[in-house]
Amino acid sequence: MALLELKDVHTYYGAVHALRGVSLKVEEGEIVTLIGSNGAGKTTTLRTISGLQRARSGSITLNGKSIETAPAHEIVRLGIGHSPEGRRVFTRMSVRENLEMGAFLRKPGPEVQADFKKIFDLFPRLKEREFQAAGTMSGGEQQMLAIGRALMGQPKVLLLDEPSMGLAPILVEQIFDIIKEINTRGTAVLLVEQNAMMALGIANRGYILQIGEVTLEDDCKKLASNPKVKEAYLGV
Amino acid sequence: MATATGTVRTERVRGQFFLPAVITGFLALMLGLLGFEQFLNAMTLGAIYALIALGYTMVYGIIELINFAHGDVFMVATFVSIAVSTTLLGQTGAVLDIPTLIISLIVLFTVTIVVMALVGALIERLAYRPLRNAPKLAPLITAIGVSFILQNIIQFFVGPYITNVPQLFSTQWAFTIGESRVPLLNLFVIGSALFLMVVLQLFISRTKTGRAMRTTAMDRDASSLMGVDINRTIMITFLIGSGLAGAAGVIHGLYYGNTTFTLGFQSGLKAFTAAVLGGIGNTAGAALGGFLIAFVEVGAAAFGFGRWGGAIVFSLLVVFLIFRPTGLLGSSTGDRA
Numbered sequence: 001m002a003l004l005e006l007k008d009v010h011t012y013y014g015a016v017h018a019l020r021g022v023s024l025k026v027e028e029g030e031i032v033t034l035i036g037s038n039g040a041g042k043t044t045t046l047r048t049i050s051g052l053q054r055a056r057s058g059s060i061t062l063n064g065k066s067i068e069t070a071p072a073h074e075i076v077r078l079g080i081g082h083s084p085e086g087r088r089v090f091t092r093m094s095v096r097e098n099l100e101m102g103a104f105l106r107k108p109g110p111e112v113q114a115d116f117k118k119i120f121d122l123f124p125r126l127k128e129r130e131f132q133a134a135g136t137m138s139g140g141e142q143q144m145l146a147i148g149r150a151l152m153g154q155p156k157v158l159l160l161d162e163p164s165m166g167l168a169p170i171l172v173e174q175i176f177d178i179i180k181e182i183n184t185r186g187t188a189v190l191l192v193e194q195n196a197m198m199a200l201g202i203a204n205r206g207y208i209l210q211i212g213e214v215t216l217e218d219d220c221k222k223l224a225s226n227p228k229v230k231e232a233y234l235g236v
Numbered sequence: 237m238a239t240a241t242g243t244v245r246t247e248r249v250r251g252q253f254f255l256p257a258v259i260t261g262f263l264a265l266m267l268g269l270l271g272f273e274q275f276l277n278a279m280t281l282g283a284i285y286a287l288i289a290l291g292y293t294m295v296y297g298i299i300e301l302i303n304f305a306h307g308d309v310f311m312v313a314t315f316v317s318i319a320v321s322t323t324l325l326g327q328t329g330a331v332l333d334i335p336t337l338i339i340s341l342i343v344l345f346t347v348t349i350v351v352m353a354l355v356g357a358l359i360e361r362l363a364y365r366p367l368r369n370a371p372k373l374a375p376l377i378t379a380i381g382v383s384f385i386l387q388n389i390i391q392f393f394v395g396p397y398i399t400n401v402p403q404l405f406s407t408q409w410a411f412t413i414g415e416s417r418v419p420l421l422n423l424f425v426i427g428s429a430l431f432l433m434v435v436l437q438l439f440i441s442r443t444k445t446g447r448a449m450r451t452t453a454m455d456r457d458a459s460s461l462m463g464v465d466i467n468r469t470i471m472i473t474f475l476i477g478s479g480l481a482g483a484a485g486v487i488h489g490l491y492y493g494n495t496t497f498t499l500g501f502q503s504g505l506k507a508f509t510a511a512v513l514g515g516i517g518n519t520a521g522a523a524l525g526g527f528l529i530a531f532v533e534v535g536a537a538a539f540g541f542g543r544w545g546g547a548i549v550f551s552l553l554v555v556f557l558i559f560r561p562t563g564l565l566g567s568s569t570g571d572r573a
Contacts, residue, residue: 050461051460052457052460052461071460071465072460072461072466073460073462073463073464073465073466076460076461076462076463077463081461082461084457084458084461088455088457088458088461089458090450090451090454090455090458091454092450092454093450093451093454097447100447101447101451101459101462102462104444104447104448104462104463104464105462105463149462150461153462153463
């Protein structure tokens with residue numbers, strides 16, 4: 001049984017049919033990437049998983065338990081962490097308060113304190129900025145905060161929406177190293193990216209999304225050498 | 237890095253002392269300008285405006301709705317407080333000794349606040365929640381509708397008259413400071429309003445629910461991704477905002493001694509102006525705005541322009557909307573960097 005599984009999920013924005021039957025799965029310990037051009041439905045897929053958007057039909061299961069009708073705040077509790085598109089950190093709160101919000105559903109205690117340490121280990125930059133307002137940080141730092149904040153909820157699956165967006169290449173490398181590190185520490189990752197080259201470089205499996213449908217799924221190595229993928233997404 | 241944190245810290249310290257200094261200066265100036273008794277009047281009026289303004293600003297902060305029914309929630313509260321005090325003490329509401337007064341006040345405030353909090357939450361549940369994802373104009377028009385409904389309910393059951401409110405405080409109870417007379421009632425009004433504002437600030441800044449309210453105001457989606465129950469948080473905001481209007485209603489009754497079903501319109505508009513002057517969405521700003529407006533009104537009256545009070549206050553609103561639409565304490569930058 002897959003850790004997270006979507007079967008034939010349809011999502012609408014008003015009259016717009018955004019997801020036209022998306023099926024995908026994420027197994028324990030995997031990094032899975034979702035690749036597609038603008039408007040393909042990548043962000044919608046993540047928003048549907050975390051309950052910000054409702055699926056009109058289809059099923060979403062986490063550990064076999066169906067979550068497609070649960071409200072967003074319950075889905076967090078069940079083990080899905082979501083670092084949303086555009087980072088969406090709480091700009092007028094400090095880095096520390098943002099991370100505390102990430103642990104909103106957890107009882108404060110030594111375990112949460114230990115997680116603070118882990119996050120600061122992973123992102124030393126955030127430690128330096130601990131009491132600074134999140135809105136005053138650079139894009140890369142805010143991205144780190146958004147990921148750290150999602151991790152504070154101890155997710156079983158981490159949904160990452162465009163973590164490389166708007167970042168300098170050197171920072172992108174850094175963020176991707178950290179994603180790998182998070183994964184080796186035991187969190188499964190579903191990674192949405194425009195930077196297909198980088199995403200295929202670290203993920204185990206990948207799905208290609210086109211106009212709301214999965215058109216291709218395979219091992220990342222095979223995807224990276226597929227001529228169609230190369231032409232459309234890798235710019236070769 | 238040490239220097240960077242250093243500057244952040246000093247800025248924070250400067251911010252901490254700047255505002256209290258300005259406020260103290262302003263109060264001292266007003267005291268000198270108006271004299272003690274008018275100063276006390278302005279503070280009392282300001283306390284009422286501030287309590288109502290808090291409800292406007294909290295609701296706006298969290299769902300970006302100008303809750304036009306909020307002034308009428310305050311108006312209903314004055315009638316609820318009449319019902320409570322007549323049940324408690326009979327028609328005259330005469331209280332002769334301090335212990336009875338204290339107990340009556342506690343019951344009066346508690347019951348009115350709880351009733352109004354529930355009324356506010358009910359309004360949210362029935363009128364605004366179904367429109368949560370509708371265009372912004374829809375809940376705004378609904379709020380005007382709710383305002384009329386509340387006015388008509390009171391007019392239907394109580395009548396269109398000016399109704400007297402039992403006076404719990406004897407006018408005999410007063411202190412004398414120098415040559416000025418300080419009624420106990422004024423001190424009580426100012427003290428209880430400030431107490432409620434401090435409790436509110438602590439609640440918002442220190443508790444988990446308060447923090448959820450702040451993050452929901454900043455970014456609703458991101459907040460629910462943290463596990464915040466958005467509907468519950470919005471309902472709590474209405475509970476608190478309406479409860480404060482309840483307290484303002486009790487205070488208004490005690491201080492002015494009468495009320496009528498149209499009371500909410502004028503007071504609501506002024507409190508709304510206070511919320512805008514302070515920076516809509518900002519609770520400390522709403523409290524400041526409330527006192528500022530009261531000083532403008534009382535000041536106008538003290539210098540012989542009493543009838544112009546409203547005109548001056550609303551002109552101030554226009555001036556602010558043109559030159560500083562974010563208000564006194566509103567941030568000049570957007571939410572997203």
